[in-house]
Amino acid sequence: MAATAVVQDARLGESVGNSAKLKALARQASNAAAEYRDLAAARGDRVHQYCEQIALRAMGKPHQAAQAREALIANNEEAFAGRFDEWWETYQVQPLAAEVTVWNSSIGYAGTLDLVATIGGRLCLIDYKTRGTNRDGRVKPLDPKVVMQLAAGAKAEEMVIDPAAGTWEPWKYSQDPMLLGVAIGETEVQTVMANPEVLPAYWSKFWSLRQVWGATQKVGDAGMPLREVGPPPPPAA
Structure with missing residues (x-):
């Protein structure tokens, strides 16, 4: 990304042969990845x-x-809305809850599900991902890690009702839901389902990562891990 930022910078031509200007371009280009990340997050x-x-x-x-x-229009991103509208109509989505905060007290984690809905009469837990477009004009595929997020959502125990009042109720969308990842792009929307056969493995990985995180917190709070030890006293004369 840094190399691309330099090559595409309009000031490159006038900077050739000028070390000060080239260093300034290099410093700015070194932030290209962070800027791309921040722009992508804002778009998402x-x-x-x-x-x-x-x-x-x-x-x-x-x-x-x-x-x-x-x-979206103000940021030249209306195409994302258009493709999402087409997906919503084609899949005949019947929403039940949006941006649902869930909690699992047994293991100790919380998160948010983008959408709970019925599609084709089937209960679905849905996670949206905004994705770019590849050279073939197709939306870029989802990262398999989305399965861990969906599996964790499916294992929720409670859901928030009123975040201001802090009221919760038991999780009521655990009746064999279909777990869907939805990649939203400017040219198309791709819908994928978490393979039920792999869910135990991905849930096991999520659970293990949660235990590692908890152990790391305990280690950090345990105090000084190493203490200097001096030599033994000299033998008595």
């Missing part, structure tokens, strides 16, 4: 916000769907 937030508002509108709840779409 806008797309997720739009998806949430569409679900709220479909459930007859207060929403800001128009404002969310305007935010």
